[in-house]
Amino acid sequence: MATSVAPLKQASRFNRFDNPWLNPKLLIGVFLIFLILGGAFIGRFLWDTDLALVGSSPLKKPPVGFSHTTLRGTSVGTMEHPLGTDGDGRDMLAVMIVGAPRTLAIGFIAALAGMGIGILLGFTAGFMGGRVDDIIRIASDTTITIPSILVLIVIQSVIPVNLVGMALLISVFAWPGPTRLIRGQVLSMRESGYVKMARISGASTFDIMFKEMMPNLIPYLAASFIGNMQGSILAAIGLEVLGLGPQRVPTLGKSIYWSVQLSGLSQGLWWWWGFPALILVIIFIGLLLINLGLDEVSNPRLRQRVE
Amino acid sequence: MKGISLGYILRRLAIFFLTVFIAATLIYIIPRIAPGDPIAAMVSRMTQQAGYVENSDAIIEGWRKRFGLDDPWYVQYLRYLKNLITFDFGYSLANFPTEVKDIVLRAMPWTIGLLSVSTLLFFVIGNLLGALLAWKKTPGLVKLLIPVSMIFTSVPSLLAALILLYLFAFRLDWFPSIGSYGRGIQPGWDWAFIKSVIWHSVLPAMSIVVVTFGYWTLGMRGMMITVEGEDYMTLAQAKGLNPFYSLYRYMIRNAILPQVTALALTLGTLVGGQVLVEYIFSYRGMGNAIFTAIRNQDYPVIQGTSYILILTTALAVFIMDLIYPLIDPRILHEDK
Numbered sequence: 001m002a003t004s005v006a007p008l009k010q011a012s013r014f015n016r017f018d019n020p021w022l023n024p025k026l027l028i029g030v031f032l033i034f035l036i037l038g039g040a041f042i043g044r045f046l047w048d049t050d051l052a053l054v055g056s057s058p059l060k061k062p063p064v065g066f067s068h069t070t071l072r073g074t075s076v077g078t079m080e081h082p083l084g085t086d087g088d089g090r091d092m093l094a095v096m097i098v099g100a101p102r103t104l105a106i107g108f109i110a111a112l113a114g115m116g117i118g119i120l121l122g123f124t125a126g127f128m129g130g131r132v133d134d135i136i137r138i139a140s141d142t143t144i145t146i147p148s149i150l151v152l153i154v155i156q157s158v159i160p161v162n163l164v165g166m167a168l169l170i171s172v173f174a175w176p177g178p179t180r181l182i183r184g185q186v187l188s189m190r191e192s193g194y195v196k197m198a199r200i201s202g203a204s205t206f207d208i209m210f211k212e213m214m215p216n217l218i219p220y221l222a223a224s225f226i227g228n229m230q231g232s233i234l235a236a237i238g239l240e241v242l243g244l245g246p247q248r249v250p251t252l253g254k255s256i257y258w259s260v261q262l263s264g265l266s267q268g269l270w271w272w273w274g275f276p277a278l279i280l281v282i283i284f285i286g287l288l289l290i291n292l293g294l295d296e297v298s299n300p301r302l303r304q305r306v307e
Numbered sequence: 308m309k310g311i312s313l314g315y316i317l318r319r320l321a322i323f324f325l326t327v328f329i330a331a332t333l334i335y336i337i338p339r340i341a342p343g344d345p346i347a348a349m350v351s352r353m354t355q356q357a358g359y360v361e362n363s364d365a366i367i368e369g370w371r372k373r374f375g376l377d378d379p380w381y382v383q384y385l386r387y388l389k390n391l392i393t394f395d396f397g398y399s400l401a402n403f404p405t406e407v408k409d410i411v412l413r414a415m416p417w418t419i420g421l422l423s424v425s426t427l428l429f430f431v432i433g434n435l436l437g438a439l440l441a442w443k444k445t446p447g448l449v450k451l452l453i454p455v456s457m458i459f460t461s462v463p464s465l466l467a468a469l470i471l472l473y474l475f476a477f478r479l480d481w482f483p484s485i486g487s488y489g490r491g492i493q494p495g496w497d498w499a500f501i502k503s504v505i506w507h508s509v510l511p512a513m514s515i516v517v518v519t520f521g522y523w524t525l526g527m528r529g530m531m532i533t534v535e536g537e538d539y540m541t542l543a544q545a546k547g548l549n550p551f552y553s554l555y556r557y558m559i560r561n562a563i564l565p566q567v568t569a570l571a572l573t574l575g576t577l578v579g580g581q582v583l584v585e586y587i588f589s590y591r592g593m594g595n596a597i598f599t600a601i602r603n604q605d606y607p608v609i610q611g612t613s614y615i616l617i618l619t620t621a622l623a624v625f626i627m628d629l630i631y632p633l634i635d636p637r638i639l640h641e642d643k
Binding site: 138139141142143144145146147148149150151153154155157158159169172230231234235237238241242243244256260265266268270273274277280281284285287288292295299 | 610
């Protein structure tokens with residue numbers, strides 16, 4: 001495996017990217033997410049978000065530059081509704097501006113709650129060991145295999161929820177990932193030299209956890225957070241597409257739900273489901289790139305280039 | 308199975324029951340600690356959809372009795388668990404007197420069939436490509452093409468389903484857009500039916516495979532790079548082993564182990580994705596049954612189908628746990 005050329009190649013690469021946090025995957029991923037957030041933020045000032053309400057606009061107008069022909073005639077897209085309108089008279093641009101940040105917010109809240117529980121349980125399990133560790137480990141190992149969306153479907157078909165409620169329900173399944181990760185890392189770090197050193201120096205358990213171990217955990221935690229965001233957004237979209245979740249607010253998933261329900265697909269109204277899908281694809285690719293970038297930060301071996 | 312101790316099997320069995328128990332308990336508890344009366348909320352939603360529901364008081368009363376809501380909580384809870392264990396989910400509200408059991412039995416084979424085929428496909432394709440990506444002897448062109456094929460990774464299968472459905476069914480008309488087999492074809496073991504089933508399952512299976520295999524490629528690549536640095540690989544090379552032999556017997560054989568564990572852990576997510584893909588394609592599986600039930604406010608069906616799917620997933624994980632020692636005998640020693 002080790003050849004005489006390898007060190008030279010690595011050296012030149014490390015000179016160009018000596019800060020692992022500035023790797024292109026991470027930067028592009030962050031850029032994509034900020035693109036969506038920034039677009040939605042600016043859009044709120046430049047566009048009338050009331051157009052996201054039912055009946056505020058004409059029905060089934062195609063995006064600007066496209067035309068749509070039905071038996072009743074041809075309609076041409078205009079700048080009045082640049083992304084077209086849906087079958088219930090919502091302006092698609094307004095729906096995107098209102099819906100995209102909501103989707104990210106659900107993912108963020110659920111991932112944050114899951115991460116909080118995960119940090120608490122992971123450190124507890126890693127430090128206390130014994131019975132407590134067994135219980136936490138088994139609980140997280142079992143919860144992680146449950147198809148969460150099915151449990152959420154049953155629950156949400158009974159109780160109506162709002163956005164935060166939905167995020168918190170999703171977070172019920174967002175803790176096992178971080179818990180397992182932190183527990184594993186804590187177990188391996190506990191025996192490492194610098195932690196022993198800190199213990200001998202008389203540092204408190206709290207200090208060892210948050211001043212010694214936490215900084216080393218950050219790339220892992222960040223990756224796990226992003227992974228949780230992906231999972232939570234996926235669950236939220238799934239529930240919305242099935243017609244569950246917050247009922248009266250326009251969301252990306254709800255848009256897809258209506259377009260499937262009112263046969264937007266077979267009528268060729270691609271902009272109805274296409275734009276929400278596009279925004280979601282950008283969000284998911286952005287999160288994946290961030291995750292791969294963080295992977296390279298925490299696992300230098302992956303930095304070797306595919307050649 | 309030689310070497311698998313009774314203790315190992317019992318431990319995994321306990322985990323299986325625990326998984327189902329946790330899921331069932333969450334389903335039971337959360338709606339009850341949430342604010343509001345769930346049954347009144349259900350009836351009010353029926354009223355919204357149907358305009359006016361006759362005898363809504365009687366329905367509330369009937370459901371209260373059916374769910375035994377006037378008993379103490381532990382009696383209710385134990386009865387709920389008993390119903391789950393005996394597979395007694397009652398009748399469908401929307402298609403009375405169809406039993407929930409019958410709906411599940413009708414839908415289940417389709418879901419299991421589609422899920423096994425797509426899982427097999429993405430696991431084999433993903434790991435093979437990942438192995439090739441990390442292997443030193445892979446041609447450069449292949450290494451360039453593999454990452455390109457992975458652009459859809461991380462896109463939810465639901466969105467892939469929408470895009471594939473629109474392009475290949477509605478636009479190009481290459482594949483059928485809905486159902487699991489053609490209209491007017493009698494189900495049976497003849498070629499016409501089998502052909503129709505395969506034809507209808509191409510797009511749903513593709514929606515899952517296209518977006519999933521990339522994860523396994525990435526994971527496999529990472530594992531292969533780790534394995535490549537091991538001493539036994541240097542030895543294999545020094546011994547002058549055939550590179551294909553060392554790729555398969557030394558590298559893939561070792562790198563695949565964490566991948567199998569990961570498959571067991573992601574099975575739940577996969578089932579969730581499959582449910583949504585089935586819904587988009589109106590495939591006759593559990594996903595579609597669940598969606599129809601949600602639309603009809605058919606609570607017993609929602610509960611029954613979801614529970615059976617959760618149970619099946621846990622069962623699959625259990626079976627994988629039992630098979631795992633066969634491919635990695637070390638686990639039995641670690642376990643002790």
